[in-house]
Amino acid sequence: MIQDEMRVREDICEIGRRMYGRRMVAANDGNISVRISPDVILCTPTGVSKGFMKPEQMCKIDLSGNVLEAAEGFGPSSEVKMHIRVYQKRPDIMAVVHAHPVFATSFAVMGRALEAPIMPEVIVNFGKIPLASYGTPSTAEIPDAIEPYLEDYQAILLESHGALTWDRDLISAYMKMESVEFYAELLYRTTQLGGPRELEEEKLERLYGVIGKQSEKVCFDRRK
Ligand SMILES: [Zn+2]
Known part of the structure; x- marks a missing residue:
């Protein structure tokens, strides 16, 4: 599928403004990409706040990392390597978002995955949210660390x-x-209140009965 490129550039700017407005990224942090054809993506430039981007600043690159098009002074982020790995491994995926939201990043800094089955919406949306092990920025370590999760999850x-x-x-x-x-x-605040109440096995089984069993990796199962 080929997407209307100008529209995609504007959409990326709009999502950047929302991320910045919701304090999911500080200063120039975070990056966004969209696949516009099977082997080409548009991604956000390095060194620009996601809250103040312009459509013409987006970089066009192929899935080998070659820059096909970039405005003067606006190269792609070094973190685009992890975006590329997602597109390489998942031909069905059209967009990737990376941010440093304060609560999620707090768990990431503590080295803790989000794995407590505390509310149905989260289970329906994600199942578990695993933690990909640490990688040195701008190297292949981060793409390698995320790869095991790409098939079964949509968030890490x-x-x-x-x-x-x-x-x-x-x-x-x-x-x-x-x-x-x-x-x-929610996990942070309920922990402050004494610890979240997790859904019991029987409620989980009923929920999986309604939504259909997800992949075994994603499901919460205390019998394992
Ligand atoms: Zn980052």
Whole structure:
């Protein structure tokens, strides 16, 4: 599928403004990409706040990392390597969002995955949100660390770093990021209140009966 490029550039700017407005990224942090044809993506430039981007600043690159088009002084982020790995491994995925939302990143810094089954919406949306092990920025370590999770999940925490979400369109990938942060904040606040009450096995089984059993990795199962 070929997407209307100008429209995609404008959409990326709009999502950037929302991420910045919701304090999911500080200063120039975070990055967004959208696949516009099977082997070409548009991604946000390095060194620019996601709250103040212009459509003409987006970089066009292929899935080998070659820059096909970039405005003077606006190269792609070094973190685009992890976006590329998602597109390489998941031909169905059209958008990837990376941010440092404060609650999700707090769990990532503590080295803790989001794995408590505390509310049905989270289970329906994600199942568990695993933690990809630490990688040195700008190296292949981060793409390698996320690869094991790409098939079964649509959101992960990046150890000591932030969060990454992917989906079949940009709005959906961004909404996943909002939901990850909401889930992380709920876990944080309920822990302060004495610890969240997790759904019992029987409620989980009934929920899986309604939504259909997800992949075994994603499901919460205390019998394992
Ligand atoms: Zn980052």
